[in-house]
Amino acid sequence: MHVIEETDTFTLVGIDAKLGKLTLFDADGPRQRGALERVVLRVNDLDSALESLPFDAGRRDDGIAAFEAPAGLPIGLVEAAGRDFDLDHVVLSLEDPEAAVTCLTEMGFERRRDGQVAVGDRYVRVLRGSAADGGRPLLNHLALLVDDAHSVQDEAEGAGLEIDDVKDAKNTFAVFLRGPEGVRIEYVEHKPGFALV
Helix, strand or coil: EEEEEECCCCCEEEEECCCCCEEEEEECCEEEEEEEEEEEEEEHHHHHHHHHHHCCEEEECCCEEEEHHHHHEEEEEECCCCCCCCCHHHHEEEEEHHHHHHHHHHHCCECCCCCEEEEEEEEEEEECCCCCCCCHHHHHHCEEECCCCHHHHHHHHHHHEEEEEEECCCCCEEEEEEEEHEEEEEEEEEECCCCCC
């Protein structure tokens, strides 16, 4: 991963600005973990990746090497095919996992096994827990790149889904839906000539 863009209010890190990134917002701390259990990145050689870290991060029984990044951001590494340090999956901790999976399926995710929903080769895993964050969550939203966010907006309105926000920016058009237990899902369309700067 590398810094893609840095401003006074956020830093984008990832391997490809158009395909996957983490947006780290500058916010007063401390923040509460809330619904965010972990962001898991894939690497082709987990042993090599762990050796390159400046600290120890041992593997858990599920094969994930888990650690906390600055400000308590829970990160994991898992050995999987693909580009090193690309997003593999996100783990959410919610009070009603089955209702959350059903809600995310209604929002366009594909239901998989074991409390998972997928978009392409990336997925969200939902565990039973608490999304309580005291109004100061680490997780702002999950974002999905789509070809036509206007169609998503029309479909969401027709299905009675809660639209939380719509942003028409220079490079993007985005629709934010209110998902399970308040988790926001962004459907973002890159406009022709998309560029970060």
